[in-house]
Amino acid sequence: MLKPVEDKRSVSGSAIAKIGFVILLIIAGIFMSNNNPPAKNTPSKSKPAVLGESIAREVKNVGNTFNVFKTNTTKKVSGFVQEKKEQATSKATDFVYSTGINPVLENFSKLPKTDQEKIKKELCK
Numbered sequence: 001m002l003k004p005v006e007d008k009r010s011v012s013g014s015a016i017a018k019i020g021f022v023i024l025l026i027i028a029g030i031f032m033s034n035n036n037p038p039a040k041n042t043p044s045k046s047k048p049a050v051l052g053e054s055i056a057r058e059v060k061n062v063g064n065t066f067n068v069f070k071t072n073t074t075k076k077v078s079g080f081v082q083e084k085k086e087q088a089t090s091k092a093t094d095f096v097y098s099t100g101i102n103p104v105l106e107n108f109s110k111l112p113k114t115d116q117e118k119i120k121k122e123l124c125k
Contacts, residue, residue: 108116 108119111119
């Protein structure tokens with residue numbers, strides 16, 4: 001015949017201890033394996049150093065770029081100034097020759113030969 005189903009509603013103390021121990025192990029494993037980064041409120045010691053190094057690198061790069069720019073600009077300006085100086089010297093020489101020396105030589109050539117010889121002797125002394 002059929003046996004009546006036994007009603008076991010009570011749980012033994014050892015079963016509760018076993019289940020509690022397993023839950024405790026799971027929770028401990030979760031806490032120990034959790035490698036969260038430090039909270040954003042706590043400053044990291046490595047970040048300022050890395051930030052400072054990157055800023056220093058950028059400043060050095062900007063400095064190098066500025067030095068290259070300065071060198072190129074100096075060369076171009078020096079070349080421009082040298083060219084303009086040569087042009088000004090040439091124009092000044094032409095002006096002095098055409099307004100000062102050339103008329104004197106023309107007047108000198110118009111003088112009689114005896115006067116030219118006297119002037120040459122006086123200038124060559």
